[in-house]
Amino acid sequence: MSVSAATDPMLPRRYRVRKTWKELADVSTMELEALEGQSMAFQPGQFNMLYAFGVGEVAISISGDPAEEGKLVHTIRDVGAVSGALASVSDGDMIGVRGPFGSAWPVAEQTGRHIVFVAGGLGLAPLRPAIYHVLNNRDQYAGLTVVYGSRSPHDLLYAEEVRGWKSRFDTEIEVTVDHAEPGWTGQVGVVTVPLDRALAGNNGAEVSAFVCGPEIMMRFSVMSLKAAGVSEDKIWISMERNMKCAIGFCGHCQFGGDFICRDGPVFRHDHVAKLINRKEV
Amino acid sequence: MPDAKGASFLLDSPGPLVDALRRQGWRVIGPKLGQGAIVYEEIESAADLPRGLTDEQEGGHYRLREGDPDRWFDYVVGPQNWKKWLFPARQKLWSAERSKDGFSVESHEDEWPKTAIFGARACEIAAIEVQDRVFDNGDFADSGYTKRRAGMLIVAVQCARSAATCFCASMNTGPRAEAGFDVALTELETGGFLVECGSDAGAAVLDGLELADASAAQQQAGEAVSHKAAAEQTRTMPANVESVLRDNLDHPRWEEVAERCLSCANCTLACPTCFCSDVEEVNDLSGDHAERWRVWDSCFSLDFSYIHGGAVRRSTLSRYRQWMTHKLSSWHDQFGTSGCVGCGRCIAWCPVGIDITEEAGAIAAEPLAQEV
Numbered sequence: 001m002s003v004s005a006a007t008d009p010m011l012p013r014r015y016r017v018r019k020t021w022k023e024l025a026d027v028s029t030m031e032l033e034a035l036e037g038q039s040m041a042f043q044p045g046q047f048n049m050l051y052a053f054g055v056g057e058v059a060i061s062i063s064g065d066p067a068e069e070g071k072l073v074h075t076i077r078d079v080g081a082v083s084g085a086l087a088s089v090s091d092g093d094m095i096g097v098r099g100p101f102g103s104a105w106p107v108a109e110q111t112g113r114h115i116v117f118v119a120g121g122l123g124l125a126p127l128r129p130a131i132y133h134v135l136n137n138r139d140q141y142a143g144l145t146v147v148y149g150s151r152s153p154h155d156l157l158y159a160e161e162v163r164g165w166k167s168r169f170d171t172e173i174e175v176t177v178d179h180a181e182p183g184w185t186g187q188v189g190v191v192t193v194p195l196d197r198a199l200a201g202n203n204g205a206e207v208s209a210f211v212c213g214p215e216i217m218m219r220f221s222v223m224s225l226k227a228a229g230v231s232e233d234k235i236w237i238s239m240e241r242n243m244k245c246a247i248g249f250c251g252h253c254q255f256g257g258d259f260i261c262r263d264g265p266v267f268r269h270d271h272v273a274k275l276i277n278r279k280e281v
Numbered sequence: 282m283p284d285a286k287g288a289s290f291l292l293d294s295p296g297p298l299v300d301a302l303r304r305q306g307w308r309v310i311g312p313k314l315g316q317g318a319i320v321y322e323e324i325e326s327a328a329d330l331p332r333g334l335t336d337e338q339e340g341g342h343y344r345l346r347e348g349d350p351d352r353w354f355d356y357v358v359g360p361q362n363w364k365k366w367l368f369p370a371r372q373k374l375w376s377a378e379r380s381k382d383g384f385s386v387e388s389h390e391d392e393w394p395k396t397a398i399f400g401a402r403a404c405e406i407a408a409i410e411v412q413d414r415v416f417d418n419g420d421f422a423d424s425g426y427t428k429r430r431a432g433m434l435i436v437a438v439q440c441a442r443s444a445a446t447c448f449c450a451s452m453n454t455g456p457r458a459e460a461g462f463d464v465a466l467t468e469l470e471t472g473g474f475l476v477e478c479g480s481d482a483g484a485a486v487l488d489g490l491e492l493a494d495a496s497a498a499q500q501q502a503g504e505a506v507s508h509k510a511a512a513e514q515t516r517t518m519p520a521n522v523e524s525v526l527r528d529n530l531d532h533p534r535w536e537e538v539a540e541r542c543l544s545c546a547n548c549t550l551a552c553p554t555c556f557c558s559d560v561e562e563v564n565d566l567s568g569d570h571a572e573r574w575r576v577w578d579s580c581f582s583l584d585f586s587y588i589h590g591g592a593v594r595r596s597t598l599s600r601y602r603q604w605m606t607h608k609l610s611s612w613h614d615q616f617g618t619s620g621c622v623g624c625g626r627c628i629a630w631c632p633v634g635i636d637i638t639e640e641a642g643a644i645a646a647e648p649l650a651q652e653v
């Protein structure tokens with residue numbers, strides 16, 4: 001019998017919203033503190049099940065810095081009832097949290113390598129803890145490239161923070177939007193354009209890549225990475241499926257023989273390559 | 282009386298065993314006649330058992346008939362299975378109450394009196410063992426399931442006949458249960474029961490009964506009952522089904538079966554191993570009290586794979602394929618065993634008579650050429 005048999009893994013712990021702020025029109029970030037028990041230790045890429053009283057529970061990635069103890073950060077887009085309730089909490093509100101769940105970006109194991117992050121839209125949120133790790137330990141890595149694409153300049157997440165990363169001399173940060181707006185002087189086009197350009201100046205064999213965003217964006221990014229000589233066992237992606245339990249019981253997140261909640265959400269690409277391009281799996 | 286595990290005895294009728302269980306404080310759940318079908322409900326005595334009935338099953342067909350009035354267990358498995366007790370269709374998980382500064386959380390566990398399931402067939406015991414692995418997966422254990430399972434005793438009945446839909450022999454799960462029971466009964470051709478003791482808990486129950494030791498010949502007669510039942514089975518599962526399905530996700534047969542499949546989810550509800558569930562938020566009118574309920578779900582529903590933007594498995598083809606590849610192929614990756622125990626329920630209870638053995642057989646017979 002597992003160790004956790006004694007405690008019910010479906011039971012949430014209560015957290016207080018210490019601070020919340022709007023990132024975009026429909027996206028908010030919240031900083032949480034545990035009301036009972038210890039603060040949560042997590043690895044970059046893991047997620048929690050967040051519960052809004054009277055509404056429901058959904059999977060949300062942890063978007064904060066794993067090195068900052070006692071601070072749990074989530075970034076949420078309002079797309080429906082539960083995410084809407086979570087995205088509109090106020091300072092001092094209470095929510096329920098179960099977790100952390102799932103696999104992590106193995107970024108700490110890729111020291112000495114050129115790290116390439118490719119993010120699409122809200123996919124930057126689950127990557128941010130791994131980006132923090134590389135920024136905090138930059139001297140352990142040969143290089144750091146972040147390629148980030150969003151629909152429009154309006155939808156650029158953590159825009160100010162990204163500008164801060166860009167102002168460092170030891171980073172290469174590329175930002176692009178699908179559709180420009182008046183005043184936008186940056187790049188326009190899908191992420192693979194700046195990704196291909198960034199990869200062109202590098203030796204693919206030295207790259208470890210972490211990709212998160214819509215499935216189609218991940219598919220094209222992986223094609224670019226492979227074309228640049230990045231080996232498939234040095235590419236990781238994060239997957240999303242309907243999730244009701246996060247502990248392997250509800251069956252909703254199945255992807256072939258994997259439960260995305262337990263075996264993922266982060267997968268090494270060669271592990272899922274056979275199914276990822278197939279429709280309706 | 283040598284009441285040790287592994288010993289066998291003789292008994293005239295199941296009556297004294299039911300009585301002994303109840304005397305020792307066990308709630309007994311067993312087969313009963315429901316609305317035209319065998320159902321698993323609490324029984325008070327052997328008189329509640331559907332003695333004299335037998336069944337007729339085929340693709341999309343199940344009918345109870347009068348059989349030999351003296352025989353106790355000549356029907357096989359019906360639409361229900363034991364998971365309705367171990368993994369209830371609706372189960373409260375916890376509740377929350379609004380408070381001044383947020384809400385409080387109250388855990389919940391249903392009562393579970395110690396329970397004997399009476400008349401579990403070999404395939405059904407195999408199915409319980411499959412669900413044991415699901416609900417204690419090494420990282421997490423379902424506390425309610427664990428508690429119910431721990432407070433449970435299994436009285437097996439060794440099948441004396443197979444329905445046309447049965448294929449447990451080909452799945453290596455039956456028709457004879459070799460282990461996994463506390464007590465097992467074999468109804469002998471000549472009448473009376475061979476009683477096998479499978480555990481110390483079983484021995485404790487049998488201790489209170491007047492039992493004659495079974496002779497070697499009587500034990501052989503018990504085995505012969507199972508051989509006869511096995512020999513009646515005609516349906517089989519291809520031995521290489523696990524790899525053949527994994528390699529044939531684009532097989533044209535999926536389209537053919539999808540044209541017949543109604544996506545009604547009957548198969549997943551009848552299946553003793555299907556474990557999928559949803560969690561519902563249930564609120565009272567005041568809005569101050571919230572409950573979380575776990576309810577059975579099925580991969581045949583469109584919402585099952587819903588993510589923002591639309592369901593992943595929109596077509597019936599993809600949902601049927603998920604069901605069958607999960608049962609027969611990806612279950613091995615997840616739990617190191619098949620998710621099918623060969624009980625045949627999904628065949629009998631499919632309104633259009635889709636047959637999992639026939640579908641798997643068709644793909645195995647003409648697999649797609651593989652890229653090298």
Ligand SMILES: Cc1cc2nc3c(=O)[nH]c(=O)nc-3n(C[C@H](O)[C@H](O)[C@H](O)COP(=O)(O)OP(=O)(O)OC[C@H]3O[C@@H](n4cnc5c(N)ncnc54)[C@H](O)[C@@H]3O)c2cc1C
Pocket residue numbers: 047056057058059060061062075076077078079080081082083084122125126239240241242243244265587588589590
């Ligand atoms: C591992 C993981 C990490 C995620 N991280 C984030 C994050 O950091 N920020 C963020 O804003 N969103 C994240 N999501 C998506 C988020 O879970 C969905 O947006 C949310 O479930 C939508 O719920 P809803 O009730 O508001 O919307 P509806 O669209 O009404 O959804 C109804 C129900 O369907 C299910 N569902 C719908 N969409 C998804 C989905 N994409 N993934 C899983 N279940 C879904 C949920 O059970 C939901 O309650 C993540 C999803 C997964 C699987």
Ligand code: SF4
Pocket residue numbers: 548551552553554608620621622623624625626627628637
């Ligand atoms: S898939 Fe069909 S035959 Fe196999 S265990 Fe489930 S209901 Fe029985």
Ligand code: SF4
Pocket residue numbers: 251254549554555556557578579580581603604605607608
């Ligand atoms: S995914 Fe489908 S076949 Fe598999 S356990 Fe769930 S309901 Fe049953």
Ligand code: FES
Pocket residue numbers: 242243244245246247248249250251252253254259260261262
């Ligand atoms: S979310 Fe329930 S099994 Fe993965």
